């Protein structure tokens with residue numbers, strides 16, 4: 495009988511230990527977390543209502559980044575963020591330096607804050623167009639969707655000339671063999687997370703292949719015009735030169751031209 499009671503007590507002790515261990519692992523149930531969002535300031539706070547041991551300080555963390563530390567023994571600690579919560583989403587922790595450590599966790603969750611890598615993309619006809627969006631905010635995106643205003647349905651991966659690649663925070667829409675009439679326009683990348691939806695717009699412009707050649711063609715045209723002008727000019731003054739050559743003999747062309755000019759001036763003066 496006594497042995498049985500001992501065994502039962504042992505089992506109970508094990509159970510209690512197990513519960514304590516589970517409680518000590520993650521967020522302590524003895525921490526009241528608070529979050530307030532007022533006039534451009536976010537205030538995160540933790541209140542340890544039942545300290546196990548002496549508190550030797552506090553630490554605030556965002557991911558691996560330590561935001562603030564102190565050596566105070568108070569049960570209450572707070573951290574102030576300047577700015578909007580949309581810009582500071584994520585998982586925050588308050589850590590009490592006790593032994594063992596006690597942690598409180600707070601999530602600042604926002605709608606997806608989607609941004610386009612480039613608000614406007616350019617592509618050449620026939621090339622592959624690549625449009626990219628990302629979401630740096632918390633919670634992570636569970637699904638990405640691309641669509642166009644002028645088309646009723648969403649863009650399906652693998653349909654037509656479209657390929658979509660999405661990986662967590664980032665999505666990429668590739669459009670193969672760009673076409674000026676069909677592909678020019680606005681594309682929207684829409685992200686869904688556990689809070690809701692957010693999106694960004696990318697404007698795609700497709701240029702004609704010739705457009706890339708325009709500067710070169712312009713230079714060619716200029717050269718052609720110049721050559722033509724010179725040619726016509728030379729042809730027009732040929733009869734004069736023949737005369738010049740006759741009385742000038744074998745003088746070089748350059749001095750010929752100046753002689754000729756002089757003669758013109760003299761002639762004009764005479765007139």
Ligand SMILES: *[C@@H]1O[C@H](CO)[C@@H](O)[C@H](O)[C@H]1NC(C)=O
Pocket residue numbers: 526541542543570
């Ligand atoms: C912390 O929690 C205790 C117990 O709930 C409460 O009495 C106290 O006012 C709280 N402190 C702060 C600063 O909120």
Ligand SMILES: *[C@@H]1O[C@H](CO)[C@@H](O)[C@H](O)[C@H]1NC(C)=O
Pocket residue numbers: 585599600601633
């Ligand atoms: C915070 O977010 C993480 C990851 O999504 C989740 O595992 C955790 O339960 C959340 N914590 C709170 C206090 O909501």
Ligand SMILES: *[C@@H]1O[C@H](CO)[C@@H](O)[C@H](O)[C@H]1NC(C)=O
Pocket residue numbers: 651652657658659660
């Ligand atoms: C789209 O299809 C390609 C190839 O079939 C695949 O590699 C890719 O993972 C797909 N993207 C999405 C978002 O499912």
Ligand SMILES: *[C@@H]1O[C@H](CO)[C@@H](O)[C@H](O)[C@H]1NC(C)=O
Pocket residue numbers: 629630631661662663664
């Ligand atoms: C998402 O973005 C956050 C913040 O930029 C980053 O820490 C995280 O590793 C990213 N996750 C993925 C799956 O890319």
